[in-house]
Amino acid sequence: MYTYEYPRPSVTVDCVIFGLDQESLKVLLIQRKHDPFAGKWALPGGFVDMDEPIDQAAQRELEEETGISGMYMEQLYTFGDVHRDPRGRVISVAYYALVNLTAYQHQVVAASDASQARWFAVADLPLLAFDHEKVMEIAVKRLKNKVRYQPIGFELLPEKFALSQLQNLYEMILGRTLDKRNFRKKILKMNLLVELAEMQQGVSHRAAKLYKFDKENYQQLEAKGFSFEI
Amino acid sequence: MYTYEYPRPSVTVDCVIFGLDQESLKVLLIQRKHDPFAGKWALPGGFVDMDEPIDQAAQRELEEETGISGMYMEQLYTFGDVHRDPRGRVISVAYYALVNLTAYQHQVVAASDASQARWFAVADLPLLAFDHEKVMEIAVKRLKNKVRYQPIGFELLPEKFALSQLQNLYEMILGRTLDKRNFRKKILKMNLLVELAEMQQGVSHRAAKLYKFDKENYQQLEAKGFSFEI
DNA sequence: CCAAAAGTGTTACAAGTACACCCATGA
DNA sequence: TCATGGGTGTACTTGTAACACTTTTGG
CATH class of the missing domain: 3.90.79.10 (Nucleoside Triphosphate Pyrophosphohydrolase)
Structure with a gap:
């Protein structure tokens, strides 16, 4: 020694x-x-x-x-x-x-x-x-x-979340507003979110669909060369 | 203490x-x-x-x-x-x-x-x-x-370099080939290179134009929100 | 005149951006 | 019925990708 x-x-x-x-x-x-x-x-x-x-x-x-x-x-x-x-x-x-x-x-x-x-x-x-x-x-x-x-933003959200929560997260972190339609198009096209049967509860307006992040699929896509980008 | x-x-x-x-x-x-x-x-x-x-x-x-x-x-x-x-x-x-x-x-x-x-x-x-x-x-x-x-690749090259040297650098580091015309278009459009009067010397083929990286301009552009990307 | 790398444009396709209205719900 | 956020499509612009030939130079 x-x-x-x-x-x-x-x-x-x-x-x-x-x-x-x-x-x-x-x-x-x-x-x-x-x-x-x-x-x-x-x-x-x-x-x-x-x-x-x-x-x-x-x-x-x-x-x-x-x-x-x-x-x-x-x-x-x-x-x-x-x-x-x-x-x-x-x-x-x-x-x-x-x-x-x-x-x-x-x-x-x-x-x-x-x-x-x-x-x-x-x-x-x-x-x-x-x-x-x-x-x-x-x-x-x-x-x-x-x-x-990298899709690390999901770590800051509950397991089940609405798209507007996710958009909000990006807006708060990046410090700028994002276009709602374009954001949804982009994020959904990536096939990283699973739409749940469940809906948002207890809000005094139209309830949002809930999603969860599909980690397994992300890892597979990543291995094939896919790269996440907002 | x-x-x-x-x-x-x-x-x-x-x-x-x-x-x-x-x-x-x-x-x-x-x-x-x-x-x-x-x-x-x-x-x-x-x-x-x-x-x-x-x-x-x-x-x-x-x-x-x-x-x-x-x-x-x-x-x-x-x-x-x-x-x-x-x-x-x-x-x-x-x-x-x-x-x-x-x-x-x-x-x-x-x-x-x-x-x-x-x-x-x-x-x-x-x-x-x-x-x-x-x-x-x-x-x-x-x-x-x-x-x-980030334009750090230039640190690996001599101060005065040809575009093909720069392309070569990216190809070696990234491990894939890049299209010559597209590469030149992209890099020149950024306005980060200054074309020098001087030409490549002592090569047994057509001599290339030499360029240098314009650090001052990069810093100004960066401050205005420009982001470098290959 | 040959070999070797320099230099140069166009077209097709994909992705990004801007933008406005109706829908569902609870109070 | 009102307020609040959910949800949706299209046209335009911009960026990316694919691709082949001529030019210059030294040997």
Whole structure:
């Protein structure tokens, strides 16, 4: 067994947890209990254990804050400036996750190192601790880009959804309106949605058809060279 | 001043250095002098110094192996599985760089921890040390994708180039042939190339017009919402 | 004069964009 | 019966794909 004699930085993971409700795209922040930045809002995160892969550390953080496991999560970027943490050299691997807010909103709980956890509109964030403003900026950019070329938007919706919900999602994330007819034409032509027998319930207007995303078919089509694009 | 009492992993950077010559897309590998994996080929890399940003560590590695500085370089992905290095917990932040092989090929020099450094065709790599096969796979995927949506291909060419060189580059990276007339139409319509007075020299056939990439104009167009696409 | 790559337009088809009205439902 | 969002088709414009011959140059 060999060992390294180099001094070592600390390594943390930070999670940008995106959710979507009727009004806007949201992100989950925690209020820090301890210094540095006590009282400030920050992205949930924490240390990577020595016997834990970094992906798993990120999943653990997500679960500690939301109680959700198995959600869509992807590595975002690694932040390694020397002075990004006043306590010393800390390299942070950032992840972003997409969660279905409708189903899980009530479960958000502050972990032990936070005095509270809350959803904030991405367009209206408080000042953030560390370099988390920069992390957010990159996360939003990545989400905007990714959502156009991969069908990850569905992760933000309930399993059964109406086309207008899906369109709304794209409009909120991309920050522009889309033509209803063209949107429907395009998305339905892809054969990625299964029309359900079930209809929207409890609305005071014509009920919409519900659809679900056909993941199996997407994977097959993708293997044959199909590429998703909005 | 605060300190962390957590055990700390080691952090390294690894560099995927891409180059292009007449035949194919290449990558620079070093042959390891020491264990683990002594004698095996690997991506150039090394430890991040405590007072050095990770981006800068990657640039330093690039420069140590190639003598080149200021080349296009971008963070790729961070690899953090527990057993990826037999010596202990080592988290590696991978970068990829694009260099102009025509101009710099002769300058490749093995750094002190390597017995030699050599360019290999990406399509025909030797077995690699650590998890570097996986790193390469992700790097090639990223390059293939990125080159279609951002004008980074030019980084692999000399400053002055013929359209056929550019087309060749895309064909080699994307792994398929492109129609000459359609390619020229598309790329010229973008207004990103400046036609130079100079012509190709020393070829035994009709000399091609030379062009250069108009970076300033690209940035202006991009700011106005233009998006590059091949 | 031959070999080798440079350079050049047109047509057919597919995809994208713009646009306005009737329908179903619950209050 | 009104308010609210659901649902639908067509014409126009733009982009993509397929395709073959002439030009220039050096050897």
